[in-house]
Amino acid sequence: MAKLSSMGLHDQLIEELAAQSNQELINIKGSRILGRIMLICLVLFIIILFLPWRQTIPGRGTVTALRPEDRPQTVQNQIGGRIERWAVREGQEVKKGDTILVISETSQSYFDPELPERLDEQLEAKRGSEVAATQKMEATDAQIRALTNGLRFQLSAAENKVQQSENYVKIDEADLIAIQNFYETSKARLARYEAGYKNGLFSLTDIETRRLKLQEDNAKVIGQQNKLNNSKQALLNAKIDLDNIRAKYQESLAKAQSDMSSALSSRASVRGEIAKLRNDISNISIRRGLYVVRAPQSGFVVKTLKAGIGENIKEGESIATLQPKNPQVAAELYVNAMDVPLILDNSNVRLQFEGWPSVQFSGWPSVAVGTFAGQVWAIDRVSSNGGKYRLLIKPAHPLPKNDEPWPIQLRQGSGVYGRIILRSVPLWYEIWRQLNGFPPSLEKDPSEKKAEEKKG
Known part of the structure; x- marks a missing residue:
């Protein structure tokens, strides 16, 4: 019995040692598996850190129209x-x-239903006044021509009379000189006769005859002087008549020209009133067409x-x-001022519209689902309220492969979320940038640089 009990204890001890060894072996194997899993995770994490990450600039906004005439307007x-x-x-x-609204008149100036006919009657009356003013101008012009022609003949006659008077004066002056010469000759002869009478050469009768002759010559001198004075007076009168004719013509011409100016002013005034009436008639016609408000x-x-x-x-x-109807839709996004210098006029954008289910990965836009392609159309030059800048995004053209066009059910004013696509960087760089609060990189992708070099 003692032998059997010792054998049982020995077997039990062996079983306990075997169980303990198995447990230690299991623990060592589990630690190795966990280590391998952690190593694989570390390798995957390091690989993920070097995966390309597409930098983006987020923005929110609403759906709008690309052209101003396509946006909602008030009528x-x-x-x-x-x-x-x-x-x-x-x-x-x-x-x-199409008719939207019909209105009626409320201004007292336009209540008369026959207002256009009244204005037409006034217009006809003013046209008659214009014709009368034109006829008066024509009559005054004819009067001026008649005065000019009459003056021409009167001036010619008066100038001839002055010339004739000047000739008479010259003739009388010449006759006076001749008569004076005769008188001087008679005086000299009388002196000689008186000297000869004293010497006894001539008789008293001869002396008296010479004295009578001298008196006759003196009378002739006086008469010729009077005649010359009369000729000069006639010349002066002729010149006065000439001046009177000219003054009378100037007076008549000034009066006729005044009448012409009055007629011209009257016609101009009437024409102005005619133009105003025409304008009123046109305005009335247009105003009555505005009683119907149209689309x-x-x-x-x-x-x-x-x-x-x-x-x-x-x-x-x-x-x-x-x-x-049928507006050319676009999206307006608002971005931070810090990100505006990084955006180009042709930058690509991925958009998420409210009401369309979508899944978008910030760094991998190519695997996004339910997003739509867009392209920057315009960037505001000044900031909007809140210090943000507005971007106008149009549908991408040409459309990228496997992309769908924007939904036709989009309504202006609905919300939209977008990401402006920038360059591709390693994931670790993006994490480092985000932790430090740095803006996205301005450098271009090597692929973009090569493309530009090929274009150059």
Whole structure:
């Protein structure tokens, strides 16, 4: 019995030692497996750190239109009036020129329904005044021509008379000189006769005859002087008549020219009034065409800003909001000022629209699902409210391979999230940049540099 019990203890001890050895072997094997797993994870982590990472600039915004004429606009009435009838309802599609609203006149100046006919009558009256003024101008012009022709003949006659008087004066002057010479000769002869009478050569009768002759010659001198004075007086009168003719012509011509100026002024005034009446008639015609407010372009009536019938609206007041049909959609994103210098005018963008499920990886845009390709169209030169800058994004053209075009169901004003694609860098560099708060790199990819070198 003692032998059997000792054998049992020995077997139990061997079994315990074997179990303990197996447990130690299992523990050593588990540690090795864990070490290998950690080593593999470390290698994978190091490999992941060197994977390419695409730098991006995030931005949020809304869907808009690329062209200003495609964006929602307000329809305004050009004249004030009272609402008579609405021709559309909210959400209705309209074409360019369709009636949106009909208004009636509220200004007292345009209440008369026969106002255009009244203005036409005034216009005809003014045209008659213009004809009368033109006829007066023609008559005055004829009067001026007649005065000019009459003056020509009168001046010619007066100038001839002056010339004739000048000739008479010259003749009388010559006759006076001749008579004076005869008188002087008679005086000399008388002196000689008196000297001869004293010497006994001539008789008293001869002396008396010579004295009578001298008196006759003196009378002739006096008469010729008077005649010369009369000729000079006639010349002066002829010159005075010539001056009077010229003065009278100037007076008559000035009066005729004054009448011409008055007629010209009257015609100009009438023409101005005619132009004003024509303008009023045209304005009335155009104003009556503005009683109907029409759609400026095809689109949809989004919202009416006025309500009711009989409500007065002011000139230039907005009455409805119109969304143009088939707009060329775009996206406007707002980015931080620090990132703007890194964005080019042709940078690529990946967009996520609200309402479209998508999965986007920041560093691997190529594996994103549900995103759409875009391209920067414009960058604002000044910042918007909040210090951010607005980017206008248009659909990418040409469309990248395996990409879908933007959804046609996009509505302006819906939210959009986008990432502007920059250069590719290692993942470790991106982690280091993010930890230090540095901006994305400005350097270009080697592939982009090679492409530019090939183009150059």
